[in-house]
Amino acid sequence: MAAADALSNLTTGQIVGLWLQAAFTLAIFSFLWSDNPVYKLAEHIFVGISAGYGVVLVWHQAVLPLLLFKLLPQISGGAELSANYWVVIPGALGVLMLTRFFPKYDWLSRWPIAFVVGLYAGAGIPAVVQASILEQSQATLEPLKALHGPLIWGSPPVGSDGASVLTAFNAVLLLTGVICTLSYFYFSLPHTGILGVTSRIGIWFLMVAFGAGFGNTVMARVSLLIGRVQFLLEDWWRGTGIRLFGGG
């Protein structure tokens, strides 16, 4: 109801905007039938607007507040009270990136690239190793606690209830999957004997992962179509089309 109320209060500009959105949506969909000039026009306009939006955004969100306002506080409208000349250094590095357009001086662009690579490698490597390798390895092994029964310590067996049996099964499955998949990517020995068996099992795990990935991709793409259909039906047609053509 709220959405319907909002649609009934649309301004002329918003109605024109909805019609443009609908027209561009249908123009892009027309590619499904075959490539055509209407699709090409919509595609080119999209690319142009995206590039323009990006330039304006970087100017207003980065160049002005992070560089020019700090160098010239008098143009910042009160956002900056005093000048900060340290920003000359990143500003100069940024300008050096533009030397890529001049073949004679393009070697200068390697300095800002080296700075960025060094900074992000230094900040990123420890954090990513911790988050993606150490924590993940621990999480792979931790479920094996569920096997504190006869398989490992000879202590009381895994609980007889279904949940703990499943947890134990999952733990073994997870570890088997990790080891076998890793063995598939071990190329220093021929994939024969035990390595041949584990790498073959690894392929099966990979296939299951690809299948899950494909299923999720289908879900995502159908969701995008649903979003467009919702827009065409709810926002555009019920909001503007019916009124325009005199329907209820």
Add this chain to the structure above:
Amino acid sequence: MERLLRIDRRVIFVLIFAAVLVPFLANLKLKPGAPSPSTRDVYDFIGKLPAGAAIMLAFDYGPASMPELQPMAAAICRHAFRRDLRVICLALSPQGFLLADRVLAETGPQEGAAYGEDYVNLGFKPGYTAVVLNMGQSIPGVYSQDTKGTPVERLPVMRGIRNYSDIALIVDLASSNTPATWVAFAHERFKVPVAAGITAVMATEYYPFYQSKQLVGLLNGLKGAAEYEYLIENPDRGAMGMASQSIAHAVIIVFVILGNVGYFGARRRRRVTR
């Protein structure tokens, strides 16, 4: 059999389009089953936060991912406002802060929340790794003002917010690899809980982070959004799309089966001919 392999792709497009369209025209509603544990974990975590706690909502996606992520954002905002939580929105994606404005303009007034007191949109900052890292030192140092140009120290919603130690939960709504950045630089380094709402394409990449408890919960695509809407008893756009989603999936499964039948049938026929 080989005819099955020569179905015009446009026939498939039309049938998928019809499968998505008809449930809307027929007003068909299909409730998703029990919510996934990963969705319920996000709901439970937010549900247990004390009134007045602050959650940070990162809008790290653009309009292309709106159908999946915008319903999630709306549902989480509604839940937070009903629980009297403070919602601090920001964006690491250039277009995200505009989408945050849309969600807040709709859900805030409907749930009785006020801009500046209960929620704020801090906007977009470029260089997402540096932004995430620096907020661990000082959030007002990175975002000195909101999208309207109001200094954050004048906003009641930002009172007492210095860094991640004052944030009860970060929810990253993402269509790219930003959840990994939040996990690596905010969760691992500053120990702030992180949850993620992601497009379904990314799901297989991020379930390991949920399994390892580096993410407190995970909303997966439109299904996750619909599940959250049902959990807060506010079925909306996510829930409306589930009937279309289910029927479209059934159509795709039929085509996958037909394709395989055609492929194996044609292969067998070729062998017999030889």
